[in-house]
Amino acid sequence: MTAWARRTVRTYFGNAAAVREYRAQLRGNRALYLWAAYLGLLILLGGLAYSQIMDNEYAQSIATLQSELNSFYSTIIGMIAAVVCLVAPALTASSITAERQRRSLDLVFSAPVPPRYLLVGKMIASMRYLMMLLVLALPVTAVCVVMGGATWSDVVGSYIVLLSSGIVFMAIGLAVSAQAPTLMSSIVNTYIGVGAYLWFTSIFGMVFLASRFGGGPLGMGSTNEAPWSVVLLPFTAAYTSPTFTIISGVEVPNWILGLVFALAFSRLLLSGAGSALSPFGSPETKSLRIHGIVFLALLGVLVAFPLSASTPFAMLGAPATGPSTQGYTFGVLVASVSMIAFWLIPALVCHAPDADRKFRYDGLFSLRQAIVGSPSGALPYLLFLWGTVVAVFVAVYAFSARAMLGVQFWQLSAWGLGFIVFWWGVARFFSSMGMNLKSARSSVIATGIVVLALPLPILSSLTFTSYGTSSPSQTSLWMLHMAYPLAPGETVYAPYYAAFLVVSGIALALAGEANMKRPRRQRRAGSAE
Amino acid sequence: MLEVKELWKVYGPLTAVKGVSFSLKPGDIFGFIGSNGAGKTTTIRMISTLLEPTHGTATINGADIIRDPMGVRRQIGYMPDFFGLYDDVKVWEYLDFFATIYEVPPKQRNSVIDNVLELTDLTVKRDAFVQSLSRGMQQRLCLARCLVHDPALLLLDEPASGLDPRARAELKELIIELGRMGKIVIVSSHILPELADFCNCVGIIERGEMLAFGPVNQILRQIQPTRVLAITVLDGAGEVRTRLADMPHVLAAHLEDEHHLRVEFNGDHEQQSELLAALIQANVRVVQFHEEHANLEDVFMRLTTGAVQ
Ligand SMILES: Nc1ncnc2c1ncn2[C@@H]1O[C@H](COP(=O)(O)OP(=O)(O)OP(=O)(O)O)[C@@H](O)[C@H]1O
Ligand SMILES: [Mg+2]
Numbered sequence: 001m002t003a004w005a006r007r008t009v010r011t012y013f014g015n016a017a018a019v020r021e022y023r024a025q026l027r028g029n030r031a032l033y034l035w036a037a038y039l040g041l042l043i044l045l046g047g048l049a050y051s052q053i054m055d056n057e058y059a060q061s062i063a064t065l066q067s068e069l070n071s072f073y074s075t076i077i078g079m080i081a082a083v084v085c086l087v088a089p090a091l092t093a094s095s096i097t098a099e100r101q102r103r104s105l106d107l108v109f110s111a112p113v114p115p116r117y118l119l120v121g122k123m124i125a126s127m128r129y130l131m132m133l134l135v136l137a138l139p140v141t142a143v144c145v146v147m148g149g150a151t152w153s154d155v156v157g158s159y160i161v162l163l164s165s166g167i168v169f170m171a172i173g174l175a176v177s178a179q180a181p182t183l184m185s186s187i188v189n190t191y192i193g194v195g196a197y198l199w200f201t202s203i204f205g206m207v208f209l210a211s212r213f214g215g216g217p218l219g220m221g222s223t224n225e226a227p228w229s230v231v232l233l234p235f236t237a238a239y240t241s242p243t244f245t246i247i248s249g250v251e252v253p254n255w256i257l258g259l260v261f262a263l264a265f266s267r268l269l270l271s272g273a274g275s276a277l278s279p280f281g282s283p284e285t286k287s288l289r290i291h292g293i294v295f296l297a298l299l300g301v302l303v304a305f306p307l308s309a310s311t312p313f314a315m316l317g318a319p320a321t322g323p324s325t326q327g328y329t330f331g332v333l334v335a336s337v338s339m340i341a342f343w344l345i346p347a348l349v350c351h352a353p354d355a356d357r358k359f360r361y362d363g364l365f366s367l368r369q370a371i372v373g374s375p376s377g378a379l380p381y382l383l384f385l386w387g388t389v390v391a392v393f394v395a396v397y398a399f400s401a402r403a404m405l406g407v408q409f410w411q412l413s414a415w416g417l418g419f420i421v422f423w424w425g426v427a428r429f430f431s432s433m434g435m436n437l438k439s440a441r442s443s444v445i446a447t448g449i450v451v452l453a454l455p456l457p458i459l460s461s462l463t464f465t466s467y468g469t470s471s472p473s474q475t476s477l478w479m480l481h482m483a484y485p486l487a488p489g490e491t492v493y494a495p496y497y498a499a500f501l502v503v504s505g506i507a508l509a510l511a512g513e514a515n516m517k518r519p520r521r522q523r524r525a526g527s528a529e
Numbered sequence: 530m531l532e533v534k535e536l537w538k539v540y541g542p543l544t545a546v547k548g549v550s551f552s553l554k555p556g557d558i559f560g561f562i563g564s565n566g567a568g569k570t571t572t573i574r575m576i577s578t579l580l581e582p583t584h585g586t587a588t589i590n591g592a593d594i595i596r597d598p599m600g601v602r603r604q605i606g607y608m609p610d611f612f613g614l615y616d617d618v619k620v621w622e623y624l625d626f627f628a629t630i631y632e633v634p635p636k637q638r639n640s641v642i643d644n645v646l647e648l649t650d651l652t653v654k655r656d657a658f659v660q661s662l663s664r665g666m667q668q669r670l671c672l673a674r675c676l677v678h679d680p681a682l683l684l685l686d687e688p689a690s691g692l693d694p695r696a697r698a699e700l701k702e703l704i705i706e707l708g709r710m711g712k713i714v715i716v717s718s719h720i721l722p723e724l725a726d727f728c729n730c731v732g733i734i735e736r737g738e739m740l741a742f743g744p745v746n747q748i749l750r751q752i753q754p755t756r757v758l759a760i761t762v763l764d765g766a767g768e769v770r771t772r773l774a775d776m777p778h779v780l781a782a783h784l785e786d787e788h789h790l791r792v793e794f795n796g797d798h799e800q801q802s803e804l805l806a807a808l809i810q811a812n813v814r815v816v817q818f819h820e821e822h823a824n825l826e827d828v829f830m831r832l833t834t835g836a837v838q
Contacts, residue, residue, distance in 0.1 A: 016629035024617035102613035107674065110577050110607040111630045112599045279581040279598075354541030357581055436541065 010117075017108075017121025022128065039136050042079070046140045049075045069149030074238030076144060077158050080137050081165070081234035085194065087133060088166040091126035092173030093190035096273070097180050115277040115284055119174055119270050123167075130166045134159055150238070157241030160255045164262035165234035169194050171266030171273075178273035198233065205233030205240065225251075227306040231258035245306065261302065268295045275373070280357035285373035289381060293388050296337075300392035303333070308400040327406025328488055330393045331413060337389050338416030341382060342423055342448055346441035348382065349427035351375040355437040364428075364513055375431070382420050386413075408491045415494040418501030423448065425505030425512075432512035530554055531576075531682055531713050535585035538571050538737075545571045547737040548585070553715070553730065555681070558708040560724035561717040562829055563734035569717040570610055572734070573684045576715075577607040589682055603631075606675025610686040610717075614667055616660035620651065623659055623670065624677060631678035645673040648706075650699065664691045672703070682713045689718060701727055725825040735833045749828060755780060758792040758801070760808075761817035766790055769813050776804060791821070 025031060053068045096118075099105045108118055144150045172193040173186075180186035204227065226243035230236070231254045244251040271291045274284035307329060351361045362369065362376045369377025370384060390413050397405050423444070430443040531553045538546040546568045553559050563569045574580040576587050578598040586593055592600035615623060621642055628638045646652045649669040654662060662670060668691055675683060685704075689697050705727050707714050718724050724731060725745055732742040741748045762769055766787050773782040778796030785791060794801065805818050 014629070016626050019629070020615065020618060020622065020626045023622055024615070027617065103609065103611055104613045104615060106574075106579055106607070106609050107612055107614075107627075107671070108630065110579060110602060110605065111627065112602040112632065113630045114599075117630070354539070357583075 011120050012124075015117065015121040015124055017118050018124035019121075021122065021125035025125065025129070035132065035136060038083070038133070039139075042137055042140050045079055046076055046143070050143075066148070069144065069147055070238075073141070073144040073149035073154070074236075076137075076140055077162070077238040078235050080134065080141075081162055081237055083133060084130070084162050084166045084234055085169065085198065088126070088130055088169035089173045089190045089194050090187070091129050092122055092170045093177055093187045094173075094183050095122050095126075096174065096177040096277070097183050097186040098177075101183065109277070115178075115274040116270065119178075119273050122174060123170060123266075123270070126170045127167070130163065130170070133166075134162060154238070154242060157253065157255045158237040160259055161231050161237040161241050162234050164255070164259045165232070167262045167266050168197065168269075171269035172197065175269040175273045175276075178276040201229070201232035204229040205236045226254065228252075228254045228257035228261075228302060231255055232261065247305065257302065261299075264295050264298055267291060280374065281372050285358070286371050289371045289373055293384055296385055297388050297392050300389050301396055304330070304393050304396035305400060308397045325406070326397070326401070327409035328412070328491070330397065330405055331409040331411065331491065334386070334389055334393065334409070334413040335416045335419070338386060338419045341385060341420055342452075344382070345378075345420075345423045345427050346444045348378040349375060349424055349431070350437060350440040350444065351431045352437035352440055353434060359437055361431075361516060364509065375428075378427075379421070379424050382424065383417075386417055386420060408488075411491040411494040414498040415491075415501075418498030418505070421505035422501040422508075423505070425508030428509040428512040429515075430512075432515035531587065531589050533572075533576065533585075533587040536572060536575055536582050536587065537584040538568070538575060538580065539583040545737050546575070546582075549734065549737070549739045550585075551732060551739065551742050553713045555711045555713055556708055557730050558704060558714045558716065558728045560728035560731040561715055561734065562719075562721060562724060562731055562825070563717075564719070564833060567734045568737040569734060570686055571737075573607070573686050573715065573717060574609075576682075577605055577684050578602055579607070603678070604681045605684060606678070606680040606682070607684045608671050608675050608686060608688055610690070612671055614659045614670065616658070618659055619655075620646070620657055620659060620662070620670060621655050624673060627674045628677045633677060641677055645676045648676065648703065649673040665693060665696045668692060669696070669700075672700075680712065683707060683715065685714065685716045687717055687719070689720060689723060697723070721825045721829055731825065733829060733832050740832045741828075745825065749822060749825075755793045755795045756801070757821040758794050758804075759817065759819055759821045760790040760792060760815065761788050762790070763788070763814040763816055765813070769808070772811060772813075773808075776807060778804070788816075 050072055053072050096105070099108070109115070141150070141155050145152055145155060173190045176190045176193060177186040180189060224243045225246060226240065228245045230240045230243060233240070241253075241255050243254045245254055245257060246252075268288070268291045271284060271288035275282065275288040278284040308326065351359050353360070358374060360374070362374050364376060365379055366374075366376040367380050369375075370380035371377070373381075393409070394405060397403065426447055427440070427444045430447075431440045433440075435443070533549060533551050536546055536549045537544070549568070549572055551559075561569050561573070571580065575582045576589075576594060578594050578601050582595070586595050588594070589601050589604050592604065594601050615626070618626070624642045624645065625638060628641055633641050643652070646655055649672055651666065651669055651673060654666060654670075659667070659670065668688065672685070672688065675685075688704075689700055692700060701723070704714055704716060708727075708729075716724065716728065729744060730742075731745055731748060733740045733748070741751060743751075760769070760773075764787075766784055766789070770782045770784050770790055773779055773790070773792055778794055778800050780793040780795055782793075783791045794804070796804070801820075805815070808815055808818075
């Protein structure tokens with residue numbers, strides 16, 4: 001325990017990697033010019049936005065002036081958010097890849113430091129940059145406060161929302177750069193990752209903004225209660241930072257929940273980066289796997305609470321509340337998580353004879369390897385993830401709605417399980433053919449695209465049912481139910497599809513086992529004996 | 530004490546290292562010889578925990594490279610064959626970085642840095658930027674970096690490449706000094722004569738297999754069970770040659786020119802002295818009589834050409 005505390009203190013305080021980067025950052029005038037340019041730009045843009053708003057001749061009443069000032073403030077925050085989105089990923093996107101290409105990574109890892117030390121050091125160093133970005137923008141935001149467009153507590157809330165996003169972006173950059181072979185791919189993939197994150201979170205943000213300004217059916221009125229996830233989108237920080245979520249009767253500011261999410265998510269990403277930099281059976285991999293489950297549980301709780309309380313989110317799937325419709329909503333979520341798990345399957349399941357020990361064949365199924373992280377532990381780990389989501393939803397719903405989820409939840413969850421087992425079987429089968437790791441993985445992904453994505457446009461173009469009617473074209477094709485049993489009326493069949501998927505997945509995996517047992521394969525595996 | 534046990538490294542169809550085993554004790558300076566692609570770097574990287582062995586393991590003073598990599602790293606200093614230094618920092622800051630991650634207590638850091646700078650003759654460059662150093666100086670800085678935590682085992686992968694003859698000689702002195710300090714030093718190199726001078730132990734690796742391992746003399750004897758005696762006589766070399774051919778343990782005698790003879794001899798030292806006595810008794814006017822040592826290069830060439838199918 002004391003050793004653990006000492007290690008943690010050593011990682012976060014006086015981290016040598018952070019000190020080294022700090023020294024390099026402070027050197028020379030480049031940083032100074034950069035900051036001056038940034039501040040100048042901010043003042044210029046702020047001034048432009050301000051004069052636009054103030055030039056409005058009709059802005060005479062106090063009320064309109066107030067709203068103009070408010071929108072000036074949110075423009076400023078939006079601008080800072082854009083800078084954070086552009087700069088934060090760049091701070092880390094190249095760091096590990098650059099060190100690997102410069103051949104200085106070996107020097108560090110031949111010293112007794114775990115990857116986490118280096119990663120946290122890079123995070124700390126980049127964090128200082130990010131803070132600088134926000135602090136330098138203070139004069140501009142202060143103008144808003146002085147003129148009455150916002151209060152200091154608004155500014156603090158918005159800043160923490162921006163900081164949380166920045167932390168996530170930096171962690172995405174580190175996670176990508178720990179794996180990327182070249183600087184180019186590292187930077188491109190980081191921005192793709194950031195884009196995907198923004199796309200996901202903008203769904204929440206848009207829902208919120210629509211409810212705020214559209215005055216539509218979401219009916220949030222003028223209270224600031226909103227699902228916590230709205231703070232995940234940085235651009236709308238000015239609007240979302242005053243919101244709160246009611247948890248057990250207490251108004252918890254959403255920026256706190258957003259920060260908790262950002263810290264947990266970046267921790268997960270950093271574990272991922274650490275695991276990628278470590279060999280077989282490393283503590284980093286174990287930590288990644290455990291954090292994966294913990295994070296999913298946390299996310300499940302954070303999603304399930306507002307859902308079971310039927311706040312605006314219910315509109316995503318079920319207009320009315322009650323165990324049966326919410327059973328469907330939660331069931332769709334489990335099925336969606338299972339579908340997202342498809343992207344994990346190549347990384348977790350595939351094995352190859354020439355790969356590192358992490359990815360070498362070690363049997364079909366081993367509970368113990370689920371946490372150690374080798375191909376035989378892939379299925380149990382995926383089942384753990386699935387089970388975690390199911391258990392969290394059941395528990396949270398039982399706790400907050402005092403009821404069991406309806407039967408549709410179980411039908412769709414069963415289908416999610418079938419989906420996972422099937423693609424596990426596919427990945428096992430491809431891996432048994434003796435190709436290298438990259439080919440095995442891309443075969444799985446290619447098959448996934450052929451089976452899951454292509455039939456959608458092709459088959460739906462074959463049917464002539466028009467959109468907007470009560471029977472959309474996709475759902476009238478039985479084949480696709482295997483892949484998307486999501487229509488509310490169709491979930492009764494989901495368990496049958498699930499059974500079929502499980503059986504064929506296991507059959508494929510066993511065929512793969514038979515392949516592995518053949519001596520020819522073993523000789524090709526170049527084993528040492 | 531370093532014990533390497535049956536290390537294997539398989540890269541798909543290619544097996545880079547095939548069951549390398551050896552052990553070294555404190556003070557040993559081990560020369561690791563092999564042609565390009567023989568598996569030296571791979572072996573060294575496995576010992577320094579940077580590369581995962583396919584099979585086998587190694588232990589350093591009880592710490593296992595697989596089970597306790599951190600324990601191993603605390604005891605080793607690894608200098609890669611190719612490396613990049615952080616070029617945006619000063620020399621002392623660079624060493625300070627490594628002193629910190631090697632857990633040198635803050636109070637001792639400055640004196641440790643001064644010591645290693647002194648040892649590697651970089652004291653004047655203390656406040657210079659790393660990017661301003663020449664290649665050889667960077668090489669020495671990297672070596673200095675390996676020494677900040679007083680490791681028990683040094684793994685130097687071709688440390689002499691890029692050094693001028695003078696720096697090379699200094700490096701040699703430094704390595705000998707490190708051996709005297711009780712460290713185990715592993716030096717890989719192609720430049721064979723250089724290693725023979727100061728290594729008390731060599732290993733020859735070819736296509737991932739350790740063909741020979743042991744003290745230089747022992748390997749020489751293994752490769753050349755018959756000795757070669759070089760004899761110089763004042764006159765009558767041809768006559769001496771026929772006389773020699775009949776003597777015990779003499780396998781063959783060759784005439785080099787009118788003064789010099791080379792004799793292949795398979796007796797021990799006693800029989801060798803008897804041979805000399807016999808020559809003197811026969812009134813041969815011997816000027817020189819000595820055993821010719823094969824050099825490491827010969828050994829290397831012989832062993833490795835044998836290994837290539
Ligand atoms: N990452 C890798 N993937 C595949 N093969 C590799 C890899 N690294 C090394 N090898 C192969 O392993 C063999 C041994 O390489 P190694 O670098 O150990 O040789 P070396 O003895 O250090 O040679 P040199 O004197 O040129 O430095 C070579 O045939 C090389 O091609
Ligand atoms: Mg090499």
